[in-house]
Amino acid sequence: MKSIAALQSIVTPWSDGLEPSDAELDAIEAELPLILAEVELLDALISQLDRPASVFDARRIRRAHNRVLAARRDAANRFPLEAA
Numbered sequence: 001m002k003s004i005a006a007l008q009s010i011v012t013p014w015s016d017g018l019e020p021s022d023a024e025l026d027a028i029e030a031e032l033p034l035i036l037a038e039v040e041l042l043d044a045l046i047s048q049l050d051r052p053a054s055v056f057d058a059r060r061i062r063r064a065h066n067r068v069l070a071a072r073r074d075a076a077n078r079f080p081l082e083a084a
Helices: 022-046 055-078
Strands: none
16 A cells, blocks of 8 residues: 655645734634624524424524624724724
């Protein structure tokens, strides 16, 4: 059996800059409420794929959607776009 190997000695050059910077980590932390709200909405929608919707499921989706909108609003107010 032949082994599969890269023809080049280095496929991806190693760099010390592979770790996220402090600024990138701060940006992720600032977006975390929105990310969590979107995950919650996605979870509510996925739960509806294999069963019929009930009143409680519709309420769960609606509340999750409202949380996403609120998180987007809060993020937009924290980081307003600069005027071009």
